[in-house]
Amino acid sequence: MSAVSTWRNIRGTDAEASARSPRRRISARRRVGSLLAGAAALVVFFFSVFPVYWMVNTSFQPNGQVRGSELHLWPDNGTLENYASIILGQSRAPFVPALLNSLQIALITVIVALVFAFLAALAVTRFRFRARGSFIATILIVQMIPAEAMIISTFRLIDGWQLLNTIIGLSAVYIATVLPFTIWTLRGFVNGVPVELEEAAMIDGLSRSQAFWRITFPLLAPGLVATGVFGFIQAWNEFVFALVLNPRPEAMTLPVWLRTFLDPNGGTNWAELMAGSTLVAVPVVIFFLIVQGRMTSGLVSGAVKG
Template sequence: MAAPTDRRAASGRPSLLAPRAKRRVGSILAGIAAIGVFVASVFPVYWMVNTSFQPNGQVRGSELHFWPDNGTVENYVNVIFNSSRAPFLPALGNSVMVTLITVVVSLVFAFFAALAVTRFRFRSRALFIITILIIQMIPAEAMIISIFRLMDGWQLLNTVLGLSAVYIATVLPFTIWTLRGFVNGVPVELEEAAMIDGLSRSQAFWRITFPLLAPGLVATGIFGFIQAWNEFLYALVLNPRPEAMTLPVWLRTFLDPNGGINWAELMAGSTLVAIPVVIFFLIVQTRMTSGLVAGAVKG
């Protein structure tokens, strides 16, 4: 009687092992696909940094160099201190100031707007939300002429304040919509429970709800930072002067219409433009993780 049982058990093993084998093959394929996506994403950045440390003659040659075997920092020195083109440090200062103003102001206004839309009921609430979505659909090119004439009439061309105002108006609709989702995800019952325990409405909000919204503020701030830092069209039209241009417009000065482009210096300038974004993201990523953990504990 034991032999048939053993045969049935032996015959049942392939059916048990087959799902495991399929899962193992699926995980291997998923890992290969993830590695491929990672390499495809990182390689352009690596090639930019690699090119920035090579002499321009070597870059323009026919031989590929996957490693800066003749590495030099002369490209970075020329990019920062060369007086034949627009200066780097003023452009860096303009980008930093415009980006910080845009992120801080847009977060403050978007935060209170998201609270108003989520926590309160008023007659034009639905119209306000629909208007935000419609504004997001309008391309920047369609408004560039009217914005230019508006800034010119206000004497705000080639100024940090004027460009920051345009960036705030551009970033604000998306930040309001994003923060609305985060605020809506925090149950209002948490505030009501805190108010039952003796806290006022404002104290309940700042002590209970606001820590849970910190990750949303950070995520929205990342979007505003990247959009303001990398924006090119408005900066090109509104701040074209060398002393007022931002870093994306400053990179345009490396393009020679006669074709004599120094690609090594252009890649060095691109690397310098990308470094602040990477540093900001690394700092904010830590804050976002800590905020998520703190919010989960307090919730």
């Protein structure tokens, strides 16, 4: 009996070892895959962050050092003269009016576009009407048209309304440009909130409007924030329409203001240009950090249909 028991134990040990061997190989493969994925993520992160770092690093260097042949990976001779020159200098268009123009136009665009897009998304999602399919198809078609293809017609329209070099005129163009994207995005968020939630609230005694504002709207708030961030960035960074419709120094936005640093004769002050680019990026970063939490939850909720 002892020999039989010993043989059974040996066979059981071999079976356990053979069963553990595939598991170890799978675990090793997973570790290797995790390491490769982490290395790839680091490479992508480096290539994404390095241009931003180089912009900020150059903004703190003297222009003579930037145009020299020696490479400086950090601002060893750091100075704030570039920032002081572009904020307080009088040699080019002033920075503060351009900043205020960009802020006003971006905020007006986001607020108005979200209001109209939210109502349109509710109408398309919650109601059934005859032209519903045509409306959705029109949104997709409008998104496919390049904005640059409508510059001439847009310029003549805004000029006919005498809104050139005004905040209202450029904001109206940005609203029309952003609306198709915001409607299509908010439609996904609204569609992800079950209508049964409102019906259950109405059974409990709430009116339709009360059920919407107390139950549905809080669930849609992250989606509104996420969509608003994309609309803000699009309005903040737009250059072509701003250059054509608001070319005057007192009406230009920050992307057009950055163009004043470029000298066609080759005398561009790259240090000041990088400082101006850093200042242009700061409001977007601050805005993103403020709404980051709700934006993340909005992106997740928009990806999952409830």
